[in-house]
Amino acid sequence: MITSLDQLAEKVKNKKQKPKLAVTWAQDENTLGAVEKAVKENMIEAYLYGNRSMIEKTSTRLGLDIDRFNIQHVDNEVVAAKETVRLVKSGEVDILMKGLIGTDKFLRAILDKENGLMKPGAVLSYVCAIDIPDYHKLLFVTDTAVLPFPDLDQKVAMAEYAIGMAVKFGIKKPRVALIGASEKMSKHFQNAVDYAIMCKMAERGQISPCIMDGPLDIFLACDKKSVEIKGVDTPVAGDADILLFPSLEACNPFYKGLMLFGRGELAGMLTGTEVPVVLMSRSESEKSKFYCIALSCLMAEKNN
Amino acid sequence: MILKKLSELKKLLDNKPVKYLVLAAAHDSQSLGAVLKAAESKIVHPILIGDEKEIRRLASEKKYDLEGIRIINEPVIEKTSEMAVKMVNSGEADILMKGKVGTSTLLKHVLNKNWGLRTGNLLSHIALFEVDTYHKLIAVTDVAMNIAPDLQDKIAIVNNSVSCLNMLGVELPKVAVLGAVEMVNESMQATLDAALLSKMNQREQIKNCIIDGPLAFDNAISLESAIHKGIRSEVAGDTDLLLMPDIEVGNVLYKSLVFFARAKVASMILGAAAPIVLTSRSDSEQAKYDSILLAAAIAK
Numbered sequence: 001m002i003t004s005l006d007q008l009a010e011k012v013k014n015k016k017q018k019p020k021l022a023v024t025w026a027q028d029e030n031t032l033g034a035v036e037k038a039v040k041e042n043m044i045e046a047y048l049y050g051n052r053s054m055i056e057k058t059s060t061r062l063g064l065d066i067d068r069f070n071i072q073h074v075d076n077e078v079v080a081a082k083e084t085v086r087l088v089k090s091g092e093v094d095i096l097m098k099g100l101i102g103t104d105k106f107l108r109a110i111l112d113k114e115n116g117l118m119k120p121g122a123v124l125s126y127v128c129a130i131d132i133p134d135y136h137k138l139l140f141v142t143d144t145a146v147l148p149f150p151d152l153d154q155k156v157a158m159a160e161y162a163i164g165m166a167v168k169f170g171i172k173k174p175r176v177a178l179i180g181a182s183e184k185m186s187k188h189f190q191n192a193v194d195y196a197i198m199c200k201m202a203e204r205g206q207i208s209p210c211i212m213d214g215p216l217d218i219f220l221a222c223d224k225k226s227v228e229i230k231g232v233d234t235p236v237a238g239d240a241d242i243l244l245f246p247s248l249e250a251c252n253p254f255y256k257g258l259m260l261f262g263r264g265e266l267a268g269m270l271t272g273t274e275v276p277v278v279l280m281s282r283s284e285s286e287k288s289k290f291y292c293i294a295l296s297c298l299m300a301e302k303n304n
Numbered sequence: 305m306i307l308k309k310l311s312e313l314k315k316l317l318d319n320k321p322v323k324y325l326v327l328a329a330a331h332d333s334q335s336l337g338a339v340l341k342a343a344e345s346k347i348v349h350p351i352l353i354g355d356e357k358e359i360r361r362l363a364s365e366k367k368y369d370l371e372g373i374r375i376i377n378e379p380v381i382e383k384t385s386e387m388a389v390k391m392v393n394s395g396e397a398d399i400l401m402k403g404k405v406g407t408s409t410l411l412k413h414v415l416n417k418n419w420g421l422r423t424g425n426l427l428s429h430i431a432l433f434e435v436d437t438y439h440k441l442i443a444v445t446d447v448a449m450n451i452a453p454d455l456q457d458k459i460a461i462v463n464n465s466v467s468c469l470n471m472l473g474v475e476l477p478k479v480a481v482l483g484a485v486e487m488v489n490e491s492m493q494a495t496l497d498a499a500l501l502s503k504m505n506q507r508e509q510i511k512n513c514i515i516d517g518p519l520a521f522d523n524a525i526s527l528e529s530a531i532h533k534g535i536r537s538e539v540a541g542d543t544d545l546l547l548m549p550d551i552e553v554g555n556v557l558y559k560s561l562v563f564f565a566r567a568k569v570a571s572m573i574l575g576a577a578a579p580i581v582l583t584s585r586s587d588s589e590q591a592k593y594d595s596i597l598l599a600a601a602i603a604k
Contacts, residue, residue, distance in 0.1 A: 109443055152490065178464070184509065185503045185504045185509055187455055187500065193500060195503075196499050196503035196504075197488055197496055197500070199503055200495075200499035200502055200503070200504075200518075201488045201499075203536070204486060204487050204489060205534065233506060
C-alpha cells in the first residue's frame with residue numbers, strides 16, 4: 001500500500017516501460033521544471049508540443065537539460081492541443097499534461113465529442129491525493145477544481161473515480177465520507193439527500209468497493225474522538241480515506257487551506273478521461289507538481 | 305416479543321381494564337356481529353349508536369343477547385358518527401368503530417377542529433396479517449388511507465406504525481421500505497425515499513425501529529432471497545412492517561394476501577387521539593373482530 005506521496009514517487013520510478021507523457025504548449029517554467037525532474041527521476045518519457053525556441057529559451061534560463069525532452073514544434077496552442085490529444089487517442093502516449101495553454105482551450109479539446117478524451121458517459125472531475133503530517137493517512141479529496149455544483153450522478157462519478165484512485169494506492173475498501181455541515185439528514189438540503197441515496201447505493205454494491213457514509217462533517221469524517229464524543233454511528237468512524245465535497249467552493253478552499261496552513265502536499269489529476277491528464281495550478285509547490293506527474297504514472301499503469 | 309397469531313393479541317389485554325368501543329351506525333350486520341362477539345369475549349364494552357330497532361333485529365337474527373349493552377337510538381347516520389366521535393373525545397369511549405356509515409363521513413367528524421380526534425399527526429392505516437407462510441405477524445402500511453405519500457408523510461406513517469408495534473410489544477420493529485427492486489434507481493422515487501428513510505433511521509431521526517430499503521418484496525420477507533441477491537440487511541427476511549410506496553401497491557398486496565394467501569387480517573387507523581376501527585365492507589366478520597382486538601390492545 002502507498003501511504004505517502006514520496007512512496008508514490010518511488011513506486012513509479014525506474015519502470016522497464018516508462019509511460020510516455022505529452023505536454024500541450026510546453027514552454028512555461030512551471031511545466032518544464034516538473035517534467036524535467038520526472039524525466040531525470042526515470043519516471044517518464046517526455047514529448048513536448050510547443051514553440052521550440054521558447055522551450056529552448058526557458059530551459060536554458062532554468063538550467064534544464066534539453067536533451068531529456070522530445071520536442072515537436074507547433075505554431076500555436078490550439079494546434080498543440082489537437083496534436084497531443086490525437087497522440088493520446090491513438091495510443092502513442094500514455095499521459096497528457098497541460099502546459100501554458102489556457103485551461104478552457106485545453107478542456108475543450110479533451111471534451112470534444114468526436115476527437116476528445118472522455119470515456120463514454122464519463123464526468124470530468126478532479127481528484128487530489130493529499131499528504132498532510134497531521135492526518136494518519138493520505139486523504140483523497142474531490143472535486144477541488146472542475147465541477148462547481150455536482151448533481152447526484154456527478155457525485156456518484158466523483159466517488160467512483162476517487163475510489164478507483166484509492167484502490168490503485170492499495171486501499172482495498174476505501175472509507176468515503178460525504179462532507180456536509182452536519183451529519184443530520186434533511187430533505188431541505190439537496191446534498192444531504194444525494195448523500196443518503198449514495199450511501200444506500202454503496203450498501204447495495206452499486207458504488208464499490210467502499211465503506212460510505214454521509215452527510216458527515218470533517219470532524220466525524222476524520223477524527224475518531226469527535227465520533228466518540230458525538231456518539232454518531234458511522235462506519236467511516238473518523239478514519240476517512242476519501243472526502244467528497246458538495247461543491248467546488250467548499251472543496252477548493254479546503255485543499256488550499258491544507259496546503260497553506262497544514263503543510264500539505266498534493267498529487268492531483270483530472271478524472272473521467274481515457275488516460276490520466278495532468279493539470280495543475282501554477283501556485284502548487286515544486287514537490288506537488290512532481291507528485292502530480294507521479295500520480296499520473298501510477299494511474300496509467302494498466303495492471304496493478 | 306414475537307407475535308405469531310392474531311389471537312395472541314388477546315394476551316395483551318390481560319390486566320388491562322376492558323375498553324369502551326363506540327360503534328357509529330351500529331345497524332350493520334357484520335360490524336354489529338363482530339362487536340357483540342368481542343363483547344362476549346370481554347374484549348370491549350360496546351356502545352351502539354344507530355337505528356335501535358334495526359340493531360335489535362340484526363342482533364336477534366344473529367342470536368346475540370343485548371342485555372346490559374348500551375344502545376343509543378339515532379337513526380340519522382350522519383348524527384351517529386358525530387355522536388360517536390364526541391363520545392371518544394370526551395373520554396366516554398376509548399375506541400371508535402365505523403358501522404354502516406361512509407368512511408368520508410366518519411373521518412370528517414374525526415378531523416373536526418372543535419371536537420374531533422386530531423393530534424396533529426397524519427392519520428394512517430395499518431394492517432396486521434397472519435399468513436401461514438411467514439414466521440410471525442407482519443404489518444403493512446398504508447393500504448387504505450394515504451394515496452401517494454411523500455417523504456414527510458412516509459416518516460409520519462412509519463412513526464405511527466412503529467409506535468403501534470411498540471405497544472404490541474415488538475420492541476425494535478424491522479421496517480422494510482418496499483420498492484420494485486432493492487437497488488437505488490433515480491427514476492423510481494420509492495427507492496430514493498427508501499434511501500432517505502434508512503439514513504434518517506441511522507442518524508436516529510426516526511427512532512425505535514430498524515429501517516432498510518429499498519427492498520423488493522421477496523428480499524423483505526425471505527432471507528434466502530436476500531442472501532441470493534447478496535443483500536446485507538438486518539431487516540431482510542425478518543420484516544415486521546412493510547412500508548408501501550403508494551396505495552395502489554398496498555391495496556393490491558392487502559387483497560392478494562387475503563384472497564390468494566388466505567391470510568387473516570386486523571386493521572385500524574392510527575394517528576388520531578384514539579384507535580379507530582375502520583374496516584371495509586369486504587372485510588369478513590372475523591377480520592372485523594380481529595381489528596377490534598387489535599384496537600383494544602393498543603387503546604389507552
